[in-house]
Amino acid sequence: MAKNASKAKDPKSAKQAISAEKNNILKITDLSVPKGKMKALLLDVSYADKADRSVIRLYVTENKRRFWIEDDDFFPYLYALVDLKQKEKMIQNLIEHTFSQEEKFKAIKVEDQKKEVNGKAMLKMSFAKVSHLIQARNLLPEMGIDKREYDIPFAKRYLLDKRLEPCNWIEMDIVGEEIAEVIEGKEEGTDNESASEEEEMESDASQKIEDDKLANEEEEKKEKQRVFIAKNIHNANGPFSVEMISFDLETHVGKKFTIGIEPILMVSAVREKSGRVISYDTKEVKGLELVESEKELVEEIHKELNDADIVITYNGDNFDFPYTKMRAKKLGTRFLVNGKDIRIQRHGLDNAAKLFGVQHVDAFQVMRFLQRTGSVNTVKLDIESVSENVFGVYKEKVFPWEINEAHESRDEEKLERLVDYNLKDSETAYRIAKEFLPLFIEISKLTSQTLFDSTRNSTSSMVEDLLLKEAHTKGLIAPNKPKELEIRERLLNPIKGAFVKEPVAGLHEKIAVLDFASLYPSIIISHNISPETLNCVHPECKKNVSPDGTWFCTKEKGLFPDIVEKMLKQRLVLKAEYKKKKKEGIEDKVFFAKQWALKIVLNSMYGYLGYGRARWYSRDSASAVTSWARGYIQDTIAKAEEAEFKVLYGDTDSLFLMMGTKTKDDVGTFAEKVNKDLPEDMELEVDGFYKRGIFVTKKEGGAAKKKYALIDEKGALKIVGFEYVRRDWCNVAKDTQKKVIEMVLSEGDPMKAVKFVRKVLDELKTGKVPKKDLVIMTLLQRKPKDYDSIGPHVAAAMKAIERGKDLGVGSMLSFIITKNGKSISDRAELEEYVEEGNYDPDYYIENQVLPAVIKIVQELGYTKEDLLHGGKQSGLTQWF
DNA sequence: TAATTCGCTAGACCGA
């Protein structure tokens, strides 16, 4: 393995490299950028607090040079709403008003926006410093002045207003430079009202956070940096070409896990074409570099991190960064990025490790987002599961207790295994980034969020930032964030959702499935649904009335429909482009990522309208969307019946037609007829034709909704809602159910299915079924003590915690029902504490396999008795 | 610092 593989390979960075060698850190002050026009890729945005003002700084990268650009032509501001009649007087008052007796500061500008908002005049107040804005916004209510857009962080405000896109290129004129202290403005609080301090205090969330707080308490270390002053900064285009590095730690394992207590034993660092593994105090084996001490090891990490644009980890937010930071402090060595301490921020229930300028991408957060949005299909998020489920690459796990042993014993074989494991962790994280970053790069461009944010944010914040950006461009003022009381009220008043038609239970042949393309977005566009267009003043707009009785303006396009329409149309173009290129043999992943980003944001627009914490929450708008949706699907069902189709089922935007004697063309003709009567932007599509399908009867009677299985003409199965697709059922039940569905739908042979079930029951009874097929998975959604009802998974978790296992909110539990105990909960144990063969066959027969298959065979006239003991001879031919 | 509602089911819980 090449030593220092990342360094000095580029002659242009030779100067940097020499300096780095000498000082053990890159000195940005050695950099030179000539005056004049230049292009660079935008990575980060921040602001510095100088003595007299706050100033925006952008972190950019270009041809292996990374540096800060300063834009001194932008000031923090907010809007003030004042009485129309007193406008001139208020402008005068506000411009003269001294907000603080100590600081004696005033607003630097008060501008009339020449606009009415809720019958009030809209004024823009600018301040020299962010801290001034924060003080002023707390004082304005006392002056009886309504404030708006007062809590948008300065750096974000800058990007949104200028429509600059992180991860894209910007163009600018360099007009000067200065050498300055690294001063980063303090984060702005979102509001003076502290959200739920009590809850935060209460949630101990274990040792981790305590330690990170400690880590942040330390006085921040700062260095000097060179900053280039730029004018005329604007968007440009260019490829996303950056230097990425992935790193991963292995630490000594102590009795109790606490961040930073035990030493780091090994570290791996992986780049596009190189990788290194470093350790100390152990044997030199293949692929391992040795340094003198842990301190030197940390210094090596330090050097690597300062020579990259993007740093990738797997769980670096909660482990690698807090850990290394703590160790560096204990060892008395520097651990800075771009001359500044690494900051461990609170982010929901866990942490986020923020570097200065350089973008830290935690691949674990990336996978979690993809899992939430249904973009990848993996239940567990540990790196081994991800490697296997996402890339199909088996990754061996080295357990914590093996790490000390491998390092101390100097056993060559064990050590090599650890080296390999350590390296593969970094490689896998790197691979995740390469595979999925294109998506987040596009989200960054769309929402003007940095990569750090777009890889950690919720879909609601993506939607909200996009709305803020577009609203600003259109000259619209954003609604304020709701207070906690308001949020609670909103939550108490949910809206009515979709319509689901009860299916016809039983086995059916020749089924056509139709659905509306992007139903909710297309309704938003077609009816111009937006909070500002709701119940407008024009009488003639009342013809655009929802089944709810609310109406939406037909004269002026609303913010939501405008954005949704642009995104929907753009997505169609991108999808077509991607398809076309693929046909020509070129797979352009950028097209795919762009349309994917649009899809994620588009799908969240409706949900955002009904989301209690949203600025643009609009109960009436969200409710209008679903009321129109119910109207359209019910009308379509009625039309299908008029056209003499039997409608088997329908859910939200789809309908299942029994074709009977009708042809595919008849179905197409029907869809066309429906489309003629639909608004231009709405479309009913033929989704597909299926040979057979089954709906089952509920335990309580009546046919079950959201549960069905179909088989298409090629024999491909589509199983929806059944236990087979649920993770909280064991494999033996799920696999048996799938087989039964398959035998019934494709082979039309329920007797074969019955026989198969009996075989499975036999295997269960004789104790032959392996552990892995008996495991039931459930997420621990709260702390065990917070449960009212102790279910099997909670009981299993409590027993495991008793034995010393570290489990908390969000842990995925794999448990088995054993022979030992009375109630089901008594018998539940986490998989790792259960010996092979120790399971309760009765439970798995009565509560897993039988319930999963009985409803299916029942539809064909078989009973539980038939499954348990013999049965009648009957096939599908007889059934029909 | 959480996009929405609709729907099914298991198993605990609780009173008769």
Place this chain on the structure above:
DNA sequence: TCGGTCTAGCGAA
């Protein structure tokens, strides 16, 4: 011990 009700989790759209 039985049966109704409630809690909890997960999936469909």
